[in-house]
Amino acid sequence: MKPHRARTGAVPAAMVLALILAACGQAKLSGSHLDRNNATPRKNQAVTIGLLLPSSQATRWQQFDRPLIQRRVHKLCRDCKVRYVAGGADAAAQQQQAQSLLSSGIDVLIIGSVDSRAARPAVRQATAAQVPVIAYDQLAEGPISGYVSFSGREVGRLQGRALLKALGPGASRRSIVMLNGSPNDPNSSDFKDGSLSVLRGRVKIAKEYDVLNWSPAGAYTDMAAAISALGPGRVDGVYAANDGLAFGAIAALKAANVGPLPPVTGQDADLDAVRRIITGEQYETVYKPFSREARAAADMAVALGRGRSIADIATGTVSNSSLQDIPSVVLKPRSLTVADIGIVIKDGMYTTDQICTHPFRSACAKAGLLG
Incomplete structure (x- = not known):
């Protein structure tokens, strides 16, 4: 504007x-x-x-x-x-x-x-x-x-814990890409510090980027560069600081024909992110009421x-x-995966009809969101 x-x-x-x-x-x-x-x-x-x-x-x-x-x-x-x-x-x-x-x-x-x-x-x-x-x-x-x-640090800690859980007991042998928030946003350093307090020493951080202005397009470019440098089979997880960055990362992974998609974190419980979690494209988001x-x-x-x-x-x-x-x-924020994504409906953030439009009806039923 x-x-x-x-x-x-x-x-x-x-x-x-x-x-x-x-x-x-x-x-x-x-x-x-x-x-x-x-x-x-x-x-x-x-x-x-x-x-x-x-x-x-x-x-x-x-x-x-x-x-x-x-x-x-x-x-x-x-x-x-x-x-x-x-x-x-x-x-x-x-x-x-x-x-x-x-x-x-x-x-x-x-x-x-x-x-x-x-x-x-x-x-x-x-x-x-x-x-x-x-x-x-x-x-x-x-x-x-x-x-x-x-609490920005708690947001980062929740994202880090979710990613480690998704990677499983062999996390220390796996490589992740970090897509941090914009360097001109002080919250970004809190998210990053919180996540590193959990991830550092427990997983290999193969590539790390600070995405200017939280741009999904910038996240796509950085993720594509990481895939090119590491190889499509060597990205075991993605720390994305919010759902917009997660969207860019997932788009880049798809463009490189990476499959199955590795676990990707997020933040804000955007409607599109909630749908990606239900369909299995995104692993986690941080819900902030x-x-x-x-x-x-x-x-x-x-x-x-x-x-x-x-x-x-x-x-x-x-x-x-x-x-x-x-x-x-x-x-205090809360981490959500598909197991508890229904909290956004319970809290009135979205309705079932908003989330479960026709293309997502089957995934919503599998996730237990439809009666």
Whole structure:
């Protein structure tokens, strides 16, 4: 989506103020959660929330996070508004989108940053304008007021354990390819560290790639290169950091006529990934109940917009390079294989009819998803 270009004079003024504060060494405190949580509460005030999410090759943002956040905000406050902007994979464009939202007069900003470090100017700009920022799904740099996500290291550990289980007792003699997430996403290092804490020394990591912008096409290219270098018969498993990368890897394996397909991990429980698991093309995905993440972010946003503390919403604290003790909600994910894939139906993420369309009826019946 093209970034909004309309701007008012308020934004440049805010930027100047941010620079002055930074020069004085005060940007870490002014407008931070320490100040906002001590503001005078405004019990029934309508709040306008800016929602800026990435579009990083994952379907989840439009399909789940956006509507879940909007519904929760409107449940808490019928007069509250959510101004949504879909980002791309470009950090500079996201900065412009943040500026546009701030110039429109929002009270709170929820940002799922494309690049956590590149998000720092937008966060500081919001802080200078006394707009608290909630970092969503990944920890942005700068003086943020709250953070909501899932445990990235646990995601990686779950993926690593699933892959080792699939490889069986001879895992130490087998070779895998690692397709890690984008290097500009701080979650990627958590996923990678978590997976390596399980895989290192227990399996041979024959090839490893960091896939820029979580691109399935990039995963296809990297997987094809690994197959060419190793040989089609020497890829015993694939660590793919999310379902989009899994899709690219599986496509490359099929193109190279690798069969049977080796076990491939994933993350996000995308609908297509759920179907691939049912048909046996993908071994595992990590399921993250997005409704809990969206609920916590919406609760924080409405509270901060009304000048209230979020201490009763947060379940812990995190730190970035700008602040310590940032109120946070860090949730636990769950690993799913075909044996327990039905949890996505039980939790209302998908219906049986959405998953089990005609081409998948037989596989769904075999997986026990049809009565």
